[in-house]
Amino acid sequence: MAHCDDESLAMLALDGTQLSSAQAAHLEQCAACTEELASLRRTVTVGRSGDPDQELTAPPQAVWAAIQNELGTATGTGTSDAGGADAEAGPGAGVVPIRRAKSRTSRRWSSLAAAAVIGGIIGGGVVAATVALQQESSQVTASAELSPVPGGPAGPQHGTASVQQTPSGPVLAVDTEDLPDPDGFYEVWLMDAATGGLIALGTVPGGRSVVHLPIPPTAKLNEFSTVDVSIEPLDGNPKHSATSVLRGDLV
Amino acid sequence: MKMVTLPHRLALEQGGGAVAVLVAPALSVRLCHTRGVQQEVETEADIGLRFAAGEDDGFADAYKSWGSLVYTIALRSTGNEADAADLTQAVFVSAWQSRGSFDPEAGSLPAWLVTITRRRVADHFRRRSVTSEIPTEAMTGDDPRNSTIATRPGSHPSDVVDRVVVADELGRLGEPTQTILRLAFFADLSQQQIAYRLSMPLGTVKSQTRRGLLRLRDRLEGSHGPL
Numbered sequence: 001m002a003h004c005d006d007e008s009l010a011m012l013a014l015d016g017t018q019l020s021s022a023q024a025a026h027l028e029q030c031a032a033c034t035e036e037l038a039s040l041r042r043t044v045t046v047g048r049s050g051d052p053d054q055e056l057t058a059p060p061q062a063v064w065a066a067i068q069n070e071l072g073t074a075t076g077t078g079t080s081d082a083g084g085a086d087a088e089a090g091p092g093a094g095v096v097p098i099r100r101a102k103s104r105t106s107r108r109w110s111s112l113a114a115a116a117v118i119g120g121i122i123g124g125g126v127v128a129a130t131v132a133l134q135q136e137s138s139q140v141t142a143s144a145e146l147s148p149v150p151g152g153p154a155g156p157q158h159g160t161a162s163v164q165q166t167p168s169g170p171v172l173a174v175d176t177e178d179l180p181d182p183d184g185f186y187e188v189w190l191m192d193a194a195t196g197g198l199i200a201l202g203t204v205p206g207g208r209s210v211v212h213l214p215i216p217p218t219a220k221l222n223e224f225s226t227v228d229v230s231i232e233p234l235d236g237n238p239k240h241s242a243t244s245v246l247r248g249d250l251v
Numbered sequence: 252m253k254m255v256t257l258p259h260r261l262a263l264e265q266g267g268g269a270v271a272v273l274v275a276p277a278l279s280v281r282l283c284h285t286r287g288v289q290q291e292v293e294t295e296a297d298i299g300l301r302f303a304a305g306e307d308d309g310f311a312d313a314y315k316s317w318g319s320l321v322y323t324i325a326l327r328s329t330g331n332e333a334d335a336a337d338l339t340q341a342v343f344v345s346a347w348q349s350r351g352s353f354d355p356e357a358g359s360l361p362a363w364l365v366t367i368t369r370r371r372v373a374d375h376f377r378r379r380s381v382t383s384e385i386p387t388e389a390m391t392g393d394d395p396r397n398s399t400i401a402t403r404p405g406s407h408p409s410d411v412v413d414r415v416v417v418a419d420e421l422g423r424l425g426e427p428t429q430t431i432l433r434l435a436f437f438a439d440l441s442q443q444q445i446a447y448r449l450s451m452p453l454g455t456v457k458s459q460t461r462r463g464l465l466r467l468r469d470r471l472e473g474s475h476g477p478l
Binding site: 006007010011013014015017039040042043044046047048049050051052054056057058059060062063064066067070071208210 | 319322326418437464
């Protein structure tokens with residue numbers, strides 16, 4: 001006879017509804033129908049053991065920022081106006097983990113996410129991060145603990161920075177946490193504490209993020225050995241604003 | 252209406268109009284248009300095409316649509332937000348960089364993204380198995396059906412991914428299919444009992460069950476990638 005129909009196999013997989021004797025006989029000697037039944041049974045098992053009220057958790061805003069930073073493209077970016085937190089939202093940001101009332105379906109969740117505005121990773125000097133996911137193959141040669149600066153804005157922000165020698169050159173891996181959403185943007189610098197000299201490396205977003213910023217290979221890290229994170233206004237002035245939120249010495 | 256070639260066999264809800272469904276107290280009352288499901292399916296295919304074509308907005312829409320699915324899988328698999336964030340980043344970056352290997356005609360984009368997520372989850376556990384006492388085979392994310400290690404049921408990393416994927420797809424089903432399957436899965440009702448509860452013909456319930464289960468199965472199998 002012909003193969004077992006989908007519905008009979010589905011019923012068998014779901015609640016054990018027996019096949020007709022003709023179908024049962026066919027099943028015994030048909031590999032295709034046996035595999036079809038097995039795949040339906042697996043689906044039922046997985047479906048039954050899932051969470052009936054499963055709610056998806058949206059990734060933190062910093063994840064989209066880190067993705068764009070790593071790809072070094074203008075993927076979906078645009079300049080954000082001064083409109084505040086919403087304008088900086090990435091796709092899927094601004095959609096906080098929703099504790100939905102039970103009457104909302106996850107399809108509604110999808111359209112909420114779709115309505116989130118795609119903002120940009122802002123900053124006058126977004127540096128394309130050219131380092132791929134090769135963290136395991138790179139070597140850390142110096143690192144710094146980043147803490148709020150005495151006399152600067154206090155707060156929970158903190159982080160670490162490490163110099164990594166990668167196949168494509170030295171990179172500063174900056175891991176920051178609890179950086180408040182800036183009015184403007186955050187810039188990472190290498191500073192020569194003795195002379196006040198500064199090398200701008202690139203931007204990091206607020207919140208929590210890990211960013212890899214290429215270091216000019218000719219930079220003298222024994223002189224520019226302080227990592228500084230400043231808050232910069234979007235005024236087109238490339239100079240350090242003199243307001244540092246995090247700093248640490250590379251050792 | 253624009254014709255779209257759908258990458259995989261799907262049971263589209265036909266026709267328009269609203270479907271009102273009266274359900275058990277534990278579940279909610281939903282009013283929705285079956286047409287909406289068809290549109291969602293077409294949108295999903297459209298994002299896949301734009302993604303494959305290398306369009307930036309295709310990448311952004313893919314993240315909007317399935318970033319939370321990937322993140323939730325990563326969170327449930329690794330158990331902590333930092334690893335989940337790193338893993339999500341890794342998935343989308345490598346997905347975009349290898350978009351040339353995604354064929355929108357051959358499979359769905361979310362399924363392909365989940366396949367990548369599985370590998371990243373497996374890598375995550377492989378790195379950690381060096382310090383743990385649990386045998387590596389149990390952590391590789393390989394097909395648990397082939398595993399010879401007796402792990403606690405449901406604890407295999409691949410099981411976690413499977414559950415999130417199927418639960419997510421269940422939530423994307425239109426009505427009355429979703430309610431019918433929920434009653435079958437979680438309330439343990441027979442087809443006959445569901446037909447009675449929903450005041451629907453038995454034949455309709457069975458037909459909807461078949462279509463819904465096939466769609467869940469296709470999404471689950473698709474998310475395992477080529478064998």
